[in-house]
Structures are given as C-alpha cells and as structure tokens.
Amino acid sequence: MNATQEARPPQAVRISSTPGDLAGLNPLLQAAEAGIGDVPALLALAKDLGGTAPNPGAGRTGYLWEILASVTAVDVAAGRILEPHLDAAAILTQAGAAPGSTGVSFDGTWGVFAAEAPGLKLEAKSAGGGVVLNGSKPWCSIAAQLDHAVLTAHLDDGGGRAAFAVDLHAAGVSFADPEWTSLGLREVPSGTVHFDAVPAVPLGPAGWYYQRPGFAWGGMGVAACWFGGAVAVARSYVDSLQKAADGGREPDQLALAHLGEIDRTLTGLTQYLARTAARIDAGELSGAGAWSEALRVRGSVAAAVERVQALVSQNLGPAPLAFDARYGKRMADLSLYIRQHHAMRDDAQLGALAFKGDHPW
Template sequence: MSDTEAQPVRISSEPVQLQALEPVLEKVRAAVGDVQALLTIAEDIGRTAPKPGEGNTAKLWELLASVTAVDVAAGRVLEPHLDALAIHTQAGVEEPQEGTWGVFAAEGPGMKLEAKRTADGNYVLNGSKPWCSLAAQLDGAVITAHTEDNSRAAFAVNLKDPGVSCETPQWTSRGLQEIPSGTVHFDQVAAQPVNQGSWYFQRPGFAWGGMGVAACWFGGAIAVARDYAQALTKAAANGREPDQVALAHLGEIDRIISSITGFLAQTAERIDAGELDDANADGSGVDGSSAPCPGSPSAWSEALRVRGTVAAAVERVQMLVSQNLGPGPLAFNETYGKRMADLSLYIRQHHAMRDDAQLGALALKGDRWW
C-alpha cells in the first residue's frame, strides 16, 4: 500500500480529462497533515471548481472524490469550502473573493445560536454553535441560526470578528485528528443574511450539497479498495497468490464501486438537466399536492438515496478489506490506518436508519421512482 500515488477517481469523465486533476492531487498528497497548507489548496481550488447544478456536477464530485481518495481529511477540508461558495452563488450574492470558508448547520442539546435584528436593520448573532470544524483557522462561514419568527436561517459571518471565540475540543478520536470540531461562541457578532427565511433548507442546493459529501465518502472507499488491490498484487509478486475468498471479496468490491459510480453519474446528469430542482423535503408535490406521482422523486429524497447507498457501500468495503488484510496494516501502515480511522468517523455524518426512516416516509407519500 503506497502513499505516493495521487490517482483521480472517475465517475463519468474520460480518463484523459481526469489527468488535469493530477497536479492538484500531488499538491494535496504533499500537504497531508498540514491543515494550513490544505486550506490554501482549498482556497485555490475554489476559484475554478465547478458548482453543482451548473452543468459539471459530475466533475465537481470527481474532484471531491479524488481529493478524498488521496487523504480523507483533505476532502473534509475542501468540501465545506466549496459548499459555502456554492451557497453564495445559489443565493444570488457575491462569493467571498479571499479566505477559506466553512458551513456550520449542526444543532446540539443545551445550545442555541440566535439571530436578532438590530435597530438599524442589521443582524447580530448571540449564543453557541457545536461541531464547527476548523473554525479557528477559517476566515468565514455560512451559519444557521434561530430567528425571531422561530425558524432557522443562514447567515454569512466573519469568523475573525472579536465576538467569536472558538473552543479547542479534547479530540480523542484517531480519525480526523487534524480537523477537530469544537463549539464556537458568538457575542454580538455581525451577520449578513444569505437569502431570506428558511431558504437555506428549502433550496435544491441543500440536497445537492449532501450528495457532494457522499462523493467524498465514495472517494475514501475507492482509496481503501485500491489499498486492497495493491496489497493482493504485492503478495502475489512475493509468491502468495490470493485465495478464493480474497478474490471473491475483491469481486464484490468491484461490483459495489461500479454500481455506485453509475448511480452518481446518473444523478449528476439529472441535476444538471434540471430534473432535481424541487427540494420538497416534506414530500409534497410541486403543485402543493400531498402525494406526487411515483416516478418524480424530489431532490431531497434522491439525496437520501445517494447518501444511504454510498454510506452502506463504504462500510461494506471497509469491512471486506479489514477482514482480509487483518491487523497488520492497521497497526503498522500509517497511510492505511489513518485512512480507515478518518473514513470511519467521516461516514458517521450519515444518520443511518433515521435517514432511511425519513426516506421511507417520503416514499410512502409517493416521492419515489417505483
């Protein structure tokens, strides 16, 4: 298992097109473990990276998957920055021209971030927000906060504001050690609304962004699969041919990757064709009816399908590879051990059966293919 390769991940592009990614992937490989260097790379990538729904969604997902295949933590740095830029574009407001950005939308028990309008018509934030990855190193963030009408809205915030204070969490996990996610406190911090009301959650881009995270997960699984194939090849070169079980598991991994690749390519094409512009997170039809006809799934139900399918695939690939390779590489191969730990933690952003329950409720209302 070599840590010297930076091979792109293909979803739908021709191999020759993917060669353009190789220089930036080499930069990522050289910056593994150096968060500031990864943030600089993310800022540079953000100047030219495609945005979802603008005709090159598959290329965006290939970029995210390819970076994550080099290093899961690098993908975890890049994805929210690109998502924040896309949110600005979708809202019709000017993108940040400099700096790196995050997206903080998590909620936590006993914590509440409130946005209140001041006498001059502007907004300020007060309260706390959990799970704010790299907040102390970022320049800005798109943050959700509770408004005075009891809804949640999105705001653009300068994280260098003196009213922002970032906790340094006790990050005991082996996974994503360079990206601790702590609580951030806000004290009269100026905030710029990103569009109006609950637009952030209702836009189709909310679903598209969730699928972008799944593309990162997929890239991590591809890297684990490559580790496995490389280990079998190396063992065979040393006189130990893979047995039937090892080959069967490699065959299953190949089937999984092939099916996910096709699913992502098809979904990206549908996004770009305008077929997934209806968020409909509540399962209602475009015309306001309570049950859309089968065959017209919403962007959100499709996001749940993509995320759930990719998450299950990642966990299956990890299990097959770890069972076959045993404890050796987990104990002695830094790149492989880091990748497995990073990916195991990253994939827990998926809500597992709770997301399936939400998808089932939507399917029951008619938000389905079949």
C-alpha cells in the same frame, strides 16, 4: 512502504469524465498528497480551487464530484477540508451574493456550520438595521483556522432558521477547546463557536437554506467524498494482493470473491453517481424530490463504504492497521466521516417520503 508513501501515485476517481479531463486533476492530487496533515496547506489548496471548481447544477456536477472523490482518495481529511469550502462557494452563488455585496469578503477560507445540539442555540436578532448573532454553534470543524462561515441561526421572531455569512475574525467570536480525542480526522477537530453580538449577513429568507435544491446537492457532494474514500480502501486492497502475489502468494478464492464484491459495489455506485449528476445538471433534481434522492445517494454510499471497509479488513487482518500508518489513518478517518450519515434514522426519513409517494418505483 512507509507511512506517507503508497504503492501507487495519486490517481483520480472517475465518475463520468474522460481520462483526458481527469488527467488535469493530477497537479491538484499531487498537492493534496504533499499537504497531508498540513491544515494550512490544505486550506490554501481549497482557497485556490474555490475560484475554479464548478458549482453543482451548473453543468459539470459530475466533475465537481470527481474532484471531491479524488482528493478524498488521496487523504480523507483533505477531502473533509475541501468539501465545505466548495459548498460555501456554491451557497453564496445560490444566494445571489455577488462579491462585495454581502459585506463579507469572498477572500479567504470558508466553513459551513448547520448542526444543532441539545443545550446550544445560536440566535439571529435585528439590530441597527442589520443582524447580529448571539449564542453558540456546535460541530464547527477547524473554525479557528477559517476566515468565514456560512451558518444557520434561529430567528428571534420565531420564524425558524435562516442562513448567514459571518466573519470568524470579528469581535465577539470565540472558540471553545474542542477536546477532540478522536483517532479519526485528527486534523479536523469540530468544536463549539460562541458569538456575542457578531454582525452577520443574511443569505436568503427564513427556511431558504434547507429548501433550496442546493441543500440536497451539497449532501450528495459529501457522499462523493465518502465514495472516494471507499475507492482508496479498495485500491489499497488490490495493491496488497498484488504485493503478496509478487512474493509468490496468489490470492485465494475468498480474497477474489471479496474483490469481486467490492468491484460490483463500486462500479454500481459509479454509474449511480454519474446518472444522478447528469440529472442535477438537466434540472431534474431541483424540486421536491431532490432531498429524497440525496438520502438514497448518501445511504447507498455510506453502506458501501462500511461494506468495503469490512471486506478489506477481514482479508488483510490486523497487520496494516498496526503497521501501515497511511492505511490506518484512512480507515479511522473514513469511519468517522461517514457518521455524518445517520444510518437508520436517515432511512426512516426516506421511508416517510416514500410512504407519501415520493419514490421512482
């Protein structure tokens, strides 16, 4: 097996859909596999999918998560590129931004930039009947290759942060060299973007971006990507055990015990994600409890990813990390991607909410 060809063809990750519905994802997954490492091709795929993929909360949230998980199972970086484009489409819809009404074309590719960093600040200021952006925004993934972005900026009246749509080709936008040295997500460098009096279009009032239920739903969509990565690692483990068995070396009790733990972990997460998606579509996670549930989902998936990676690494040893480029890429990409979860700090936030009574138990 070489660096670009795995033992099995691309396979969808099931959360709640029927096998027939999932079969419709096969062309997408084949295109994702053909585009591994080719960012323009993956962005074109995201652009095409943006017009057909469902938005969260619109009745097919589980299917949206299956799309995200399935593409990430093919290649983690592909899922990392697809997810923000679909999230931006959902944000624009939630903001009631009809095509042409925002002054920013819906055509092209989109990112979502909401991170903050010490010493960097992006400010939105009223000017000439509109809004302009000044300052710098950190952690803007592949910004120089995108057309537009939904981003957050501090309001000049001290009223907090708000969301805006911006044309990344506009005059006054410049991109700092990310100096990206990571071995994970090499195709998705995240750097700082500078804005000098760049026109922007408001998306909702101050605080809307974080207060809308879609903020929590989008956070769970990222977790669906992580879940797809964990499924791919588990599948590669099964394929390795099968290859060894075909060569006359049956898996021992430890290998089977670890596979059993992986199975119950991923099966439990599948059921949890399916129930959560159904609750979103039923309108049960559109209020104050949505973010608590997002923290539970993200924390549960992140912990499972790390556990699955540890179990598989312990059993397969150094050989695939040293000689199987596809496996090594997946492990490195996934390890970096799940660091969007802030581990115990996110658990502390969840604990504070639970302490106030926001829990189901």
